Amino acid sequence: MFTGAQDRATAVTGYVAIAAVGVIALVGGVSPGTTGWWWVAYGVFVLAFLLDDLAASGRLGPRRLPARSLLAVGVASALVTWWLAPQASWSAILFVVTVVPAAMTSPPSLTAALIAVQTTAVVAGAARVGAAPHEVVALGALYGAFQVFAAVVVVAGRRQGEQRAALAAAHAQLRAASALLAASSRDAERLRISRELHDVVGHGLTALALELEVAAHRAQPPAVEHVDRARSIAKGLLGDVRSVVGDLRGEVRGLEGALREVVDRTPGLQVVLTVREEVPVGPERALVVVRCAQELLTNTLRHAGAHRFTLDVVADDGGVRLRASDDGAGARRLQPGNGLTGLTERVEDAGGTVRFATAPGRGFTAELEVPA
Structure with missing residues (x-):
């Protein structure tokens, strides 16, 4: 859920807000009869948030707990924490914290429903402890507005990130086209x-x-x-x-040069390229390999949320073998879109084979071979 510098900053902000609730509770205290249970519920919330952050950042290895399960635990523990001591109105800040991961991973309708439920809980809790009607309305409006603001900021940031990824992918495609055109022009001139x-x-x-x-x-x-x-x-x-x-x-080889022009200076992604061209690669096979590398890089930029992309290419008497991998979030089940489907068709048309592998927390790997 929290990946990248911007998302890490969001996670740190969440930790600060949660810690503030705990510190205020230690200093100001809660209802004497509910102190123990309040701290249990608060502890469950902290644990759910921590596990979700660690799993999403890949520091726990493959993700075994779905993000929505941890979100559900966080929402439930926040509701219990609030309901046990609604006179501690500052504890409602936990509702704002739960909206952030919900807005990151859930549809807008589900996030809106969550805001409505939590705002209703704020109003009901304030009324339960005998707050004046105007105080009940003010408290509900205040925390409802905080939640809406948090959701809007997260959604806007997520859309901005998607636009940056799309721009980076388009940039990679443009560089690939330019590299292929330049290599083709140079090779054609040398041959002439x-x-x-x-x-x-x-x-x-x-x-x-x-x-x-x-x-x-x-x-x-x-x-x-x-x-x-x-x-x-x-x-x-x-x-x-x-x-x-x-x-x-x-000199009409150009495979490594074309690949390097495709992957160099890719924004927001560290790319490691290794090419061993033991025999010259013809223009037809080189085009297939470069186009596949471009599609895999574009796919990583758009969907993986990765920091590192590794591309290994070997050309020998048997053909050209390419292996690409990233350290992104991965997925439980691979659902190839138009890009990966087109890549597969391109390789199979050249008589080659393609294999994909992915798993939650283990990124995405593609291996393809184009025969000589």
């Missing part, structure tokens, strides 16, 4: 130059060498010495041209 050298200069030098070979047999001294020297120069130039053509064709 290599063909021109081979077809024009190479053929011309080959013809020249043959003519000089014939001339060497017909020439008479002292001209034969110059013909032999010219023939040697022509053969040397032909060898140089073939070497340059081979180098230009060998």
